[in-house]
Amino acid sequence: MVRRFSEETNGYRWSDMSVLAYKPDGAHFKGITRQILFGEAEDLVCQLRYFEIERGGHSTLEKHQHEHAVLILQGRGRVLVGEVVHEVTPFDLVYVSPMTWHQFRADDRDGLGFLCLVPCNRDRPVRPDAEAANTLRTHPVIGDFIRL
Amino acid sequence: MVRRFSEETNGYRWSDMSVLAYKPDGAHFKGITRQILFGEAEDLVCQLRYFEIERGGHSTLEKHQHEHAVLILQGRGRVLVGEVVHEVTPFDLVYVSPMTWHQFRADDRDGLGFLCLVPCNRDRPVRPDAEAANTLRTHPVIGDFIRL
Numbered sequence: 001m002v003r004r005f006s007e008e009t010n011g012y013r014w015s016d017m018s019v020l021a022y023k024p025d026g027a028h029f030k031g032i033t034r035q036i037l038f039g040e041a042e043d044l045v046c047q048l049r050y051f052e053i054e055r056g057g058h059s060t061l062e063k064h065q066h067e068h069a070v071l072i073l074q075g076r077g078r079v080l081v082g083e084v085v086h087e088v089t090p091f092d093l094v095y096v097s098p099m100t101w102h103q104f105r106a107d108d109r110d111g112l113g114f115l116c117l118v119p120c121n122r123d124r125p126v127r128p129d130a131e132a133a134n135t136l137r138t139h140p141v142i143g144d145f146i147r148l
Numbered sequence: 149m150v151r152r153f154s155e156e157t158n159g160y161r162w163s164d165m166s167v168l169a170y171k172p173d174g175a176h177f178k179g180i181t182r183q184i185l186f187g188e189a190e191d192l193v194c195q196l197r198y199f200e201i202e203r204g205g206h207s208t209l210e211k212h213q214h215e216h217a218v219l220i221l222q223g224r225g226r227v228l229v230g231e232v233v234h235e236v237t238p239f240d241l242v243y244v245s246p247m248t249w250h251q252f253r254a255d256d257r258d259g260l261g262f263l264c265l266v267p268c269n270r271d272r273p274v275r276p277d278a279e280a281a282n283t284l285r286t287h288p289v290i291g292d293f294i295r296l
Contacts, residue, residue, distance in 0.1 A: 042217065
């Protein structure tokens with residue numbers, strides 16, 4: 001089966017595929033959508049998702065036991081992995097190891113779209129508690145970057 | 149960890165990543181390379197590979213129990229899935245269900261590069277035996293397309 005790609009004014013789209021909310025609700029992310037490219041309808045052990053962040057938007061700062069395998073598909077942005085902020089452009093690869101703080105931010109003048117591969121059977125993300133947030137906020141590199 | 153993408157004259161490349169032979173040897177494929185983007189060094193349940201086929205080249209016609217989840221990354225080509233030949237362009241999605249004959253062919257004037265997601269724990273591909281090859285060769289749609 002083939003799903004056709006098209007670039008619409010509101011973002012990347014595939015035939016017969018729903019654009020989903022990134023998460024139910026929250027103030028810890030901004031301007032981000034989710035599409036499950038593979039692994040929802042199919043009997044796969046992994047899901048391949050496509051996330052698209054509007055210019056100036058960001059994903060949730062979080063960590064979890066499962067790994068992330070990311071390929072940037074379009075746009076420009078920065079990603080925090082552990083204590084390092086990386087600039088990313090298409091088709092850079094980003095690997096996030098278990099229990100590593102990470103956050104994706106789109107550029108202020110450009111959105112950011114990326115594929116993210118995860119196991120279907122995975123743990124729930126954890127957000128920083130008050131103490132961890134304080135430590136992250138005062139970190140010389142991370143402090144300016146993160147959005148909580 | 150981030151691996152940087154670069155487009156070289158001989159194809160798509162990522163930092164510190166080896167370009168591998170598609171398969172050890174054989175006359176049943178032509179002009180195709182393989183790079184394991186995720187799942188070799190990492191502790192993932194899936195592998196994400198990038199295959200690149202030169203203009204006029206093709207993958208092996210085969211089938212297997214494990215599923216393929218494919219995203220076209222560059223170029224132009226055609227793919228046989230079961231009894232249907234699809235034209236594909238970037239970022240079309242192709243899903244190959246278990247035990248379905250499939251073959252990728254690059255366009256004669258353009259190469260074809262695609263991501264292919266598979267489980268790490270998977271069965272070996274099967275090629276058509278003499279009887280199956282004969283059936284496929286005489287099929288009205290498949291016959292002209294396949295390269296054995």
